[in-house]
Amino acid sequence: DVVMTQTPVSLSVSLGGQVSISCRSSQSLVHNNGNTYLSWYLQKPGQSPQLLIYKVSNRFSGISDRFSGSGSGTDFTLKISRVEPDDLGVYYCGQGTQYPFTFGSGTKLEIK
Amino acid sequence: QVQLKETGPGLVQPTQTLSITCTVSGFSLTSYYMQWVRQTPGKGLEWMGFIRSGGSTEYNSEFKSRLSISRDTSKNQVFLKMNSLKTEDTGVYYCARNWELGYWGQGVMVTVSS
Secondary structure, eight states: OOOEEEEOSEEEEOTTOOEEEEEEESSOOBOTTSOBOEEEEEEOTTSOEEEEEETTTEEOTTOOTTEEEEEETTEEEEEEOSOOGGGOEEEEEEEOSSSSOEEOOOEEEEEO | OOEEEEEOOSEEOTTSOEEEEEEEESSOTTTSOEEEEEEETTTEEEEEEEEOTTSOEEEOGGGTTSEEEEEEGGGTEEEEEEOSOOGGGOEEEEEEETTTTOEEOOOEEEEEOO
16 A cells, blocks of 8 residues: 655644645655545534645635645645634645545644 | 435444435536545545445455445435444544535434443
């Protein structure tokens, strides 16, 4: 199985600040069809996960441009700029390139 | 408006079978993959499997032959059935739409306990 490793486990940021979350996969996430199925999700307290970014850098419908994704191969990053109170929660990366699909263990974002 | 809602038993005894229904609205099951993901204290988010728009299925081998995913397109419902439940199957079970899991249900909490 593809292991997804997220760092850091948690981080604290001031409102208006910027943060980066790293996600590394144990194998390349480039699919045979040329796409890279790496997604980012946010799970707010008491809610279901919600999709933020898909295929590395594509923002899902209605997602603020404060969220951006980058990376390739096995190394990916989620950046959140101008952090707002509603951004707190746990961020997960997930891969849909190889079966079984797998997720990282999460990065908890706290607001200072 | 895309909506997904899971309904299930809440409490299941060990060795018994879990049955969860995902009722959707705002789209057709014949146009989208539907996936099942669970979140457990021990393993976090785990992909369980999906049913394609055409009706074929793919499963996480972790669940071996315990898991079955099916649907009734006329009722806009997707079903998860998993047998031989263990206490470590306790968690929240979600259905979600499409390859990237763009839309999720609210989840249903399942406790496996005698």
